[in-house]
Amino acid sequence: MPSHDTRLPLSRRGFLLASTGAAAALALAPAPAHAGARRPFGRFGSPAARLTPQTLYVDPKGRGDHTTVKDAVTAATGSGWTLVLAPGTYRETVAVDATRTEATWIGASEEPRDVVIVYDNAAGTPKPGGGTYGTTGSATTTVQADGFTARWITFANDWLRADHPGITGTQAVAIKVQGDRSAFHHCRFLGHQDTLYADSIALASFARQYFSHCYAEGDVDFVFGRATAVYEHCHFRTLNRTDLAAAPYGFVFAPSTAGANPRGYLVTRSRVSSEAPDAFYKLARPWVPSSDTTARPSLVVRDTWLGPGIDAAAPYTNMSDAFPWQNQRFAEYRDTGPGARITVPENRPQLTAEQAESATRAAYLGDWKPWQGEC
Numbered sequence: 001m002p003s004h005d006t007r008l009p010l011s012r013r014g015f016l017l018a019s020t021g022a023a024a025a026l027a028l029a030p031a032p033a034h035a036g037a038r039r040p041f042g043r044f045g046s047p048a049a050r051l052t053p054q055t056l057y058v059d060p061k062g063r064g065d066h067t068t069v070k071d072a073v074t075a076a077t078g079s080g081w082t083l084v085l086a087p088g089t090y091r092e093t094v095a096v097d098a099t100r101t102e103a104t105w106i107g108a109s110e111e112p113r114d115v116v117i118v119y120d121n122a123a124g125t126p127k128p129g130g131g132t133y134g135t136t137g138s139a140t141t142t143v144q145a146d147g148f149t150a151r152w153i154t155f156a157n158d159w160l161r162a163d164h165p166g167i168t169g170t171q172a173v174a175i176k177v178q179g180d181r182s183a184f185h186h187c188r189f190l191g192h193q194d195t196l197y198a199d200s201i202a203l204a205s206f207a208r209q210y211f212s213h214c215y216a217e218g219d220v221d222f223v224f225g226r227a228t229a230v231y232e233h234c235h236f237r238t239l240n241r242t243d244l245a246a247a248p249y250g251f252v253f254a255p256s257t258a259g260a261n262p263r264g265y266l267v268t269r270s271r272v273s274s275e276a277p278d279a280f281y282k283l284a285r286p287w288v289p290s291s292d293t294t295a296r297p298s299l300v301v302r303d304t305w306l307g308p309g310i311d312a313a314a315p316y317t318n319m320s321d322a323f324p325w326q327n328q329r330f331a332e333y334r335d336t337g338p339g340a341r342i343t344v345p346e347n348r349p350q351l352t353a354e355q356a357e358s359a360t361r362a363a364y365l366g367d368w369k370p371w372q373g374e375c
Contacts (some may be wrong), residue, residue, distance in 0.1 A: 040064070040086035042108040048141065051082065059086035069094045069105075069117060076100060085153065087114035093121070094143040098179070098201065103145060107152030112188045112215075117141055118156040124169025125159070132169060135194060141171035144201055146179040149370075156190035161243060166199070169221075173197050182209045183370040189216040192239065193250075198265070199225035203292055206261050210361070210370040221254035223265070224287060228257075230361045231267045233370070238309050240275040248311065249276050253284035254319065257298040257329070263364045264298025264329065272339065274309020283315035283339070284330060288323040300334035300351065300359045310339030314347050333359065 045051035047065055056072045057064030066072040069090050072083050079101040081092050085279035087109050094117060096103060107115035119140040121133050124125040136142075140157050159172035174189050176197040189196040200207035209229040216223055217237040220346045252272060257264030274281060283306065286297035306312075316325040332340070342348045351359060361371065 012144030025347065040108060041084050041226065042082045042110065044106055044108055046332060051084070054080050055082045055084060057084050057086070058090075060088040060090065061086070068092055071248055073100065076103065079103075079147075079298075082106065083114045084108050087117075090117045091119060092117070093119050093142075096145050096148060096179075097315050098144045098146075100145045101179075102147035105148075105150045105153060109151045110186075112152045112154045112186055116154040116156055118154075118158055118174075118190075120157060120159040121172065122157075122159045122164065122167060122169060123171040124164075124167035134169070135173060135197075136155040136176060137169040138171060138194075141175040142178075143175070143182060144178045147181045148177070148179050149183045149185070150187055151185045152187065154188040154190060156188075156355070157192075157195065158190070159192075161192070176225075177209055178205075178207060180205070180207045181368050181370070182207065182227075184209075184211045184214055186213045187211075187215075189214065191218050191222060193218065193220040193222065194224060195222040197225045198223065198227040198229040199256075200227055203258055204259070204260075206263075208365050208368055210365060212366075212371060216257050221248035221251050221285070221287065224254035224256065225290075226256040226258055226261070226264070227266050228261060228263045228364055230364050231265070232269055232361060234267070234270040236270065236272045238272070238274040238276055238281045247277075247280040248282050248317070249280045251282045251285045251297055251317070252310075254287040255284070256287040256289055256292070256295050258292065259294040259296045261298070265300070266359060266361065267299070267301040267304055268359075268361065269303050271305040271307070271337075272310060273307045276309050278308040278338075279313075280310040281309045281311065282317050284325075285319045286323060286325050286328040286330070287319055292350050296328055298329035300331050300333065301335060302351070302356065302359055304335050304340075305337040306335055308338040308347050312339050312341040313343050315339070316347065321326040330357075330360075 058072045082104045121138040123135045155175040157172040157174040171194040174191040174195045178201040207227045207228045211231045213233045215235045255264045288295045331349045331351045333356045
């Protein structure tokens with residue numbers, strides 16, 4: 001199997017079409033009947049044979065230290081804890097605050113479809129005490145701590161527009177990552193709008209993040225934020241939409257890189273596929289938020305296969321006409337596939353070979369090398 005995993009993952013929408021309502025969506029990634037039947041924590045120990053004194057075991061069936069991820073995070077105060085998650089669906093919201101540094105979460109089966117953390121808040125969802133959650137508050141999982149690592153886990157938000165026609169705030173984040181040195185290996189990120197929020201804790205913080213052999217799906221701006229983030233051997237999949245009659249259906253990337261940050265998003269040795277008709281998606285649009293009008297979104301897509309779902313003639317567009325994409329830092333290098341065809345050169349800015357020498361994971365991540373060691 002190639003390192004970027006050419007299998008077509010089962011999309012949330014595919015499951016949902018066969019079910020009724022978001023509550024049934026947790027048929028979205030059922031654990032196989034055999035998964036964890038005898039050894040729910042796989043090769044990673046157990047409460048009776050703890051991997052390290054700072055390892056906690058989570059199992060919804062009660063065979064671990066905790067039955068929810070939230071309770072395990074609450075118990076893991078300070079730095080350096082490992083959570084081993086048994087196969088199952090964890091329907092909850094989880095937050096890792098800035099004090100819980102150097103945490104590691106492991107999906108025990110080493111198959112991300114088996115371990116799913118999911119909830120269904122959207123930006124416009126009413127909060128119990130009044131108001132709405134907003135984009136940040138909609139996140140199923142929020143990670144603010146530095147040094148976070150996750151392996152073999154699915155992070156999802158299964159809120160659907162069709163189930164909530166009266167809500168206009170349709171952003172629904174699966175995970176918001178703000179910490180420096182945040183690494184995700186063999187993880188999945190499922191949602192529709194604003195699925196994967198790769199951000200930083202503050203405007204002046206240049207958080208470095210690394211995503212390796214991951215899968216992300218969605219429709220509108222489903223990989224977005226101001227982090228310095230490298231996506232290597234990843235698969236991005238754009239979803240079909242029945243609520244729109246014409247293109248564009250959405251946008252894969254929406255970086256909001258701070259103007260002072262020389263590096264934003266780097267996509268390398270990856271692929272972009274689609275459920276939607278050909279050319280119905282844009283590769284990216286720049287997000288210049290009202291809180292930072294000096295942002296200069298940065299995106300480099302190199303050595304990546306772009307499928308026919310991407311509009312090759314005009315792969316970029318504006319989020320706001322006040323900040324045209326041509327004034328931002330968008331570029332490509334040695335991309336392939338029907339969505340990478342250069343038919344209108346002025347719409348496809350390309351790096352020179354010399355410039356490409358600085359568009360590498362090492363240049364973006366500096367002295368941090370998360371690709372080394374077991375993953």
